[in-house]
Amino acid sequence: MLGVAGGAASGKTTVCDLIIEQLRDQRVVLVNQDSFYHTLTPEELTKVHEYNFDHPDAFDTEKLLRVVEELKQGQAVDIPKYDFKSYKNDVFPLRRVNPSDVIILEGILIFHDPRVRDLMNMKIFVDTDADVRLARRIRRDTAEKGRDISMVLDQYSKFVKAAFDDFILPTKKYADVIIPRGGDNHVAIDLIVQHIRTKLGQHDLCKIYPNLYVIQSTFQIRGMHTLIRDGHTTKHDFVFYADRLIRLVVEHGLGHLPFTEKQVLTPTGSVYSGVDFCKRLCGVSVIRSGESMENALRACCKGIKIGKILIHREGDNGQQLIYEKLPLDIAERHVLLLDPILGTGNSAVQAISLLLKKGVPESNILFLNLISAPQGVHVVCKRFPRIKIVTSEIEIGLNDDFRVIPGMGEFGDRYFGTDDD
Ligand SMILES: Nc1ncnc2c1ncn2[C@@H]1O[C@H](COP(=O)(O)OP(=O)(O)O)[C@@H](O)[C@H]1O
Numbered sequence: 487m488l489g490v491a492g493g494a495a496s497g498k499t500t501v502c503d504l505i506i507e508q509l510r511d512q513r514v515v516l517v518n519q520d521s522f523y524h525t526l527t528p529e530e531l532t533k534v535h536e537y538n539f540d541h542p543d544a545f546d547t548e549k550l551l552r553v554v555e556e557l558k559q560g561q562a563v564d565i566p567k568y569d570f571k572s573y574k575n576d577v578f579p580l581r582r583v584n585p586s587d588v589i590i591l592e593g594i595l596i597f598h599d600p601r602v603r604d605l606m607n608m609k610i611f612v613d614t615d616a617d618v619r620l621a622r623r624i625r626r627d628t629a630e631k632g633r634d635i636s637m638v639l640d641q642y643s644k645f646v647k648a649a650f651d652d653f654i655l656p657t658k659k660y661a662d663v664i665i666p667r668g669g670d671n672h673v674a675i676d677l678i679v680q681h682i683r684t685k686l687g688q689h690d691l692c693k694i695y696p697n698l699y700v701i702q703s704t705f706q707i708r709g710m711h712t713l714i715r716d717g718h719t720t721k722h723d724f725v726f727y728a729d730r731l732i733r734l735v736v737e738h739g740l741g742h743l744p745f746t747e748k749q750v751l752t753p754t755g756s757v758y759s760g761v762d763f764c765k766r767l768c769g770v771s772v773i774r775s776g777e778s779m780e781n782a783l784r785a786c787c788k789g790i791k792i793g794k795i796l797i798h799r800e801g802d803n804g805q806q807l808i809y810e811k812l813p814l815d816i817a818e819r820h821v822l823l824l825d826p827i828l829g830t831g832n833s834a835v836q837a838i839s840l841l842l843k844k845g846v847p848e849s850n851i852l853f854l855n856l857i858s859a860p861q862g863v864h865v866v867c868k869r870f871p872r873i874k875i876v877t878s879e880i881e882i883g884l885n886d887d888f889r890v891i892p893g894m895g896e897f898g899d900r901y902f903g904t905d906d907d
């Protein structure tokens with residue numbers, strides 16, 4: 487669920503429309519806070535010029551909360567229709583809305599109530615200068631709401647301006663993303679759409695496989711992915727950002743290891759109740775790309791033993807184990823299997839099968855990837871339901887040559903600099 491807030495006529499609806507347009511293959515529903523305006527009483531109607539439509543009390547927030555909660559729980563809902571001309575919220579038939587993959591809630595004050603705010607997975611604030619908002623409002627309200635300029639200006643100076651400063655602007659601090667220039671900001675809209683797509687992809691696979699862990703996406707992480715996927719990125723930058731991401735995956739993976747409770751005495755003489763790391767660990771890298779993950783593992787686990795497996799990729803299904811060198815006591819260790827890319831899952835199956843043959847319990851294997859194709863996830867998770875996969879992004883899929891897409895090309899060549907002519 488996405489929230490899009492900002493001053494009146496800042497471009498919220500325009501931004502939402504652009505997001506929906508770009509998410510055309512997803513089920514998206516747009517809910518507008520305007521639909522939850524209270525109907526004016528006959529008395530209020532006689533003094534409509536004195537009514538503050540920009541105050542939080544102008545909305546039926548309890549109803550909005552109910553409707554959005556139901557929608558989020560996957561239920562179809564009826565949304566009221568508000569008529570700006572009659573100031574009534576009793577237009578029939580109501581708008582029937584089916585459950586969707588993405589819910590966008592838009593409105594000037596949707597970040598005001600913490601209960602509504604807490605339902606949102608991403609909060610966006612459209613930030614547009616006051617003079618631009620006023621100019622757009624005059625044009626829109628005269629053309630679409632049948633109002634004259636003096637009415638619009640009067641309402642603006644009496645209520646709209648003050649309510650923006652008192653109620654809307656203070657909610658900007660809750661935003662995850664602030665969009666200057668609204669709908670003109672194509673870069674921000676692209677990033678938001680990519681983020682939603684990533685979330686949707688992850689969400690479904692994680693629902694099917696509880697042993698799949700996708701590290702939580704942030705704009706830092708997406709930025710690093712953007713760099714390593716860009717074919718024009720230099721080797722130096724590729725290695726730098728791949729290393730940063732690998733470190734995150736390794737740290738996240740280590741978080742899944744068992745621990746024992748431990749108490750220590752701090753220099754203040756107090757007791758700190760903490761935990762002790764799991765001691766019996768080893769890494770196993772799948773040559774050659776997996777070797778790029780060894781440094782991060784060594785940096786996190788002092789003196790860790792790292793074994794190696796070489797699997798020859800013959801065509802697309804004929805994976806062949808060529809070489810292996812593993813710690814002799816591997817069966818007594820938790821194993822962090824390192825390979826930055828999970829594609830078809832064939833090499834992974836070979837590598838995991840070897841570990842099992844060596845006596846490693848399936849539940850002691852953590853498979854760490856930078857990116858994973860859904861096909862590979864299905865193959866590995868179905869065959870080895872007790873291993874854990876930790877990855878930083880789920881890909882769209884595989885192309886006709888069984889290469890991960892969008893992917894990042896030959897990871898080993900780019901990382902070790904062997905892709906030069
Ligand atoms: N980037 C833009 N450039 C010019 N006009 C715009 C732009 N964004 C929105 N508008 C116009 O400004 C008015 C208000 O935009 P809208 O998206 O409806 O804002 P909000 O939903 O925040 O009230 C609309 O008439 C819209 O067509």
Ligand SMILES: Nc1ccn([C@@H]2O[C@H](COP(=O)(O)O)[C@@H](O)[C@H]2O)c(=O)n1
Pocket residue numbers: 493494495496498520523539540569570571573593594646
């Ligand atoms: N009867 C009404 C109800 C609301 N308004 C104004 O609409 C603005 C909010 O809508 P946006 O699409 O611009 O976010 C708000 O500023 C209200 O003053 C109105 O004029 N009449």
Ligand SMILES: [Mg+2]
Pocket residue numbers: 498499
């Ligand atoms: Mg709007």
